[in-house]
Structure formats: structure tokens, C-alpha cells
Amino acid sequence: MPIVRSAKFAVGDIVRHRLFDFRGVIYDIDPIFANSEAWYEAIPIDIRPPKDQPFYHLLAENSENSYVAYVSQQNLVPDDSEIPVSHPSIEQLFHKDSNGGYQLRSRH
Template sequence: MIKIRTARFQIGQIVRHRVFSFRGVIFDIDPVFDNTEEWWLSIPEDVRPHKDQPFYHLLAENADTEYVAYVSE
């Protein structure tokens, strides 16, 4: 059974990724992973996030561009 964690951040908050150089504003939250298996498997196994945690939809930007990101907590 999957235990659902409460999201640490809220819709409308601006967040900065702690590893990669981008920031974004949260526009949606999934309580657990809700993307394709293909997307999840494309992440290198040694840094692949667990599915049983909140995932955030961000309007993100870095030094080069703006984009939509899907990131784990």
C-alpha cells in the first residue's frame, strides 16, 4: 500500500531546484507520481525518484529558456 505524503510546497510558490540551475512557480501538485512509465524510466536509476512522494508541475526557467517541468519533492 502506498502511503501518501503531504506536499511540502503549495500552488503559487516559487521554488528553486536544489541540484539543477532552474526555478519555477508551482501550478499543480500530484500527491504521488502521475506521469508515464517511459518518462520515469528515462531518469538514470541512481537518481530516479521514488513514486510515492509529491510531484510538482512547474512553469520553470533557467538562464536559457522557459519550460514546463515535472519534479519530485
């Protein structure tokens, strides 16, 4: 049985990818890899992450696009830029709290 690590980030956290130039807001967390084998095998072997760690669903963006991303914990770092994420689905899933953070809406 794989060793499951604790999630380092939470829903609503803004994170940045460690290797690639994109950032986003976490909207869901899988305790271990839960995507397709084809998706996993498409990752180059030299950067393929182990499956026994949390994987995060992000409303992601880069300088050109907004999209949904699925990223391993080892490849995420906190984004401390204080720049809001402008993904078009943010308003559907989150509302801003009094501190400017993202709180999941009770209904979405």
C-alpha cells in the same frame, strides 16, 4: 499501498531544483507520481526519485529557456531570491498579490 506524504509546497510557491539550475512557480500538484512510465524510466537510476511522494508541475526557467517541468518533492527547495519568475505563461495562470506572491487566477 504506497505511503503518501503531505505536500511541502503549494500552488503559487516559487521553488528551485536541488540538483539542476532551474527554478519556477508551482501550478499543480500530484499527491504521488502521475506521469508516464517512459518518463520515469528515462531518469538515471542513481537519481530516480520514489513515486510515493508529491510531484509538482512548474512553470520553469533557467538562464536560457522557459519550459514546463515535473519534479519530485525531494528535489525542490524554496527559492528565497525574491526575483520574479519570467515564464511567458505566468500571466495566463497567475496574478501577483499585494505581497508580490503568485495567486492562481480563478479562470485560466
